[in-house]
Amino acid sequence: MCSRDCCSGPGGSAKSGNTCTDRKNAKAVSVEKIIPTPQSLLYPYEVIQEIADFIVKGSNMRPKIGIICGSGLGSLADIIQDAKVFEYEKIPNFPVSTVEGHAGKLVVGNLEGAVVMAMQGRFHFYEGYPLAKCSMPVRVMKLCGVEYLFATNAAGGINPKYSVGDIMLMHDHVNMLGFAGNSPLQGPNDPRFGPRFPALVNSYNKELINKALEIGKQMGIEANMHVGVYSCLGGPTYETIAELKALRMMGVDAVGMSTVHEVITARHCDMKVFAFSLITNKCATEYSDKKDDEANHDEVMAVAKNRQKACCELVARLIRQIQASS
Numbered sequence: 172m173c174s175r176d177c178c179s180g181p182g183g184s185a186k187s188g189n190t191c192t193d194r195k196n197a198k199a200v201s202v203e204k205i206i207p208t209p210q211s212l213l214y215p216y217e218v219i220q221e222i223a224d225f226i227v228k229g230s231n232m233r234p235k236i237g238i239i240c241g242s243g244l245g246s247l248a249d250i251i252q253d254a255k256v257f258e259y260e261k262i263p264n265f266p267v268s269t270v271e272g273h274a275g276k277l278v279v280g281n282l283e284g285a286v287v288m289a290m291q292g293r294f295h296f297y298e299g300y301p302l303a304k305c306s307m308p309v310r311v312m313k314l315c316g317v318e319y320l321f322a323t324n325a326a327g328g329i330n331p332k333y334s335v336g337d338i339m340l341m342h343d344h345v346n347m348l349g350f351a352g353n354s355p356l357q358g359p360n361d362p363r364f365g366p367r368f369p370a371l372v373n374s375y376n377k378e379l380i381n382k383a384l385e386i387g388k389q390m391g392i393e394a395n396m397h398v399g400v401y402s403c404l405g406g407p408t409y410e411t412i413a414e415l416k417a418l419r420m421m422g423v424d425a426v427g428m429s430t431v432h433e434v435i436t437a438r439h440c441d442m443k444v445f446a447f448s449l450i451t452n453k454c455a456t457e458y459s460d461k462k463d464d465e466a467n468h469d470e471v472m473a474v475a476k477n478r479q480k481a482c483c484e485l486v487a488r489l490i491r492q493i494q495a496s497s
């Protein structure tokens with residue numbers, strides 16, 4: 172409340188119009204102090220352009236496909252040929268990876284006839300990075316010339332039909348962080364990236380999902396392949412039973428701590444998206460005392476290591492098909 176007699180309080184009408192200058196000034200000072208930089212302004216277009224130029228010039232390649240390797244799936248980048256490798260700490264304005272299983276390297280090179288750039292290590296919200304920082308590399312990819320984003324992740328299987336080691340092709344997501352009011356696009360919109368209000372229906376490219384299913388058949392892994400809904404929670408805690416029950420009721424098949432904000436950023440700048448989850452653990456949705464029911468990162472990494480060959484093959488074959496049809 173304004174302590175002076177000239178107006179009636181914080182939102183109230185001033186006695187003489189809106190002229191309580193003391194109050195206005197006081198507000199302006201405190202508002203300036205408390206408002207943090209909006210997420211969308213953390214990495215302005217020009218900074219993203221500088222990073223993209225650094226990569227394109229440093230590799231002498233212009234990638235068409237961007238790959239984000241999930242936990243333990245860094246070997247997706249090891250199959251790239253004629254690779255130019257950039258350590259994250261040597262890339263100007265790039266964050267560093269802090270999670271085990273995320274090496275912190277950007278690999279640019281050839282895969283099945285296409286120039287690709289792969290992130291061996293992604294950034295997660297729980298590492299302390301705002302979402303716009305987590306997904307900033309997707310904009311770098313875009314300005315490098317990337318048309319397709321391949322995002323992969325390790326996830327817990329909530330759908331009771333899923334087994335450890337299965338691959339779930341993402342056809343939709345539930346954005347839990349978005350439900351809570353967080354978005355990588357929060358803040359002023361730069362139309363050079365995309366529109367203020369991007370639509371997210373059809374975010375996951377149906378043609379690529381169908382091609383991947385066909386490839387799954389050719390590889391003989393169709394019984395271990397699903398099409399489902401992923402949800403990202405903030406982490407780093409794994410979910411409680413009550414949370415898992417709630418997610419299941421919402422139609423979520425697999426849960427993780429990444430990817431959704433990357434997909435939002437990619438769709439905002441009109442990239443085609445293909446994403447899959449490797450199911451590294453089964454999520455318990457009933458109370459029990461069994462220690463086996465508890466997810467842990469070592470298990471996540473071990474399963475990813477076991478299944479990396481199949482994941483690499485799926486990605487390589489899909490890229491071959493994209494190249495063949497372009």
Ligand SMILES: O=P(O)(O)O[C@@H]1C[C@H](O)[C@@H](CO)O1
Nearest residue numbers: 241242324325428429468471
């Ligand atoms: O980077 P992704 O989403 O693959 O990593 C998952 C989520 C956590 O970072 C970690 C938990 O084990 O794996």
